[in-house]
């Protein structure tokens with residue numbers, strides 16, 4: 206496995222684990238972090254031995270935002286011409302299911318990185334927020350769109366316009382996180398969940414994720430059409446035959462594509 210400067214990357218069974226590793230900067234997301242995460246996760250995405258990816262940080266911080274010190278002196282033209290954080294779109298477009306396991310600060314780009322994942326598991330210490338207005342800017346890695354879809358337009362407006370933080374319980378009530386667990390259990394819960402997901406047939410995982418993404422991006426009619434087609438296509442996989450035969454024979458499925 207490649208050595209990286211700002212992340213730790215390893216595979217555990219069928220799961221790829223990325224741990225953000227800039228402790229002195231509370232895992233602030235600079236362009237190196239982006240390049241390294243995109244590099245390892247796109248490689249895992251093309252590897253059929255990987256069925257799920259977990260992204261996590263430290264106990265104190267998932268990520269405290271985009272790296273303010275890296276961006277501070279840039280001009281608008283530079284931000285535009287270098288497409289400063291454009292690589293994140295490749296991470297958001299992975300076909301493999303991705304879980305964010307969030308402990309501590311998930312602010313600004315950190316909250317936006319979590320929202321690029323499919324599932325957000327939160328430690329009870331997690332703190333979410335979009336504090337960009339405090340810096341004289343607005344979210345730039347997706348929050349004006351993804352937070353609206355996650356928590357609704359009015360809650361998203363309060364958070365983005367005020368820049369206030371919210372704790373894990375409020376984030377769960379708002380629908381941003383799927384589950385809050387004691388901080389000491391976060392990695393064990395992420396392990397159990399990612400192992401469970403990675404044990405399924407890959408074609409069904411890819412299809413389910415693509416259909417869930419379609420729900421965010423298309424009309425109901427379009428999304429339902431997409432789902433029907435993806436559902437039908439899975440009947441041409443050996444794993445559909447095996448999954449249904451195993452049900453009838455009252456045993457666990459032995460999927461080939463996993």
Ligand code: CO8
Nearest residue numbers: 229230231233269270271272273274289290313314345346
């Ligand atoms: N960028 C760079 N360095 C950071 C960041 C950050 N986002 N957050 C923390 N750090 C650094 C601090 O500067 C400090 O370094 P040093 O010791 O060298 O001074 C170290 O991490 C520890 O931080 P603190 O001393 O501040 O720790 P506290 O426990 O006192 O406070 C907080 C923790 C509340 C998280 C505080 O650090 C903070 O407010 N951080 C900034 C949060 C923030 O504003 N995030 C949003 C950033 S903007 C953004 O994400 C926009 C994304 C869109 C980009 C799109 C580009 C195209």
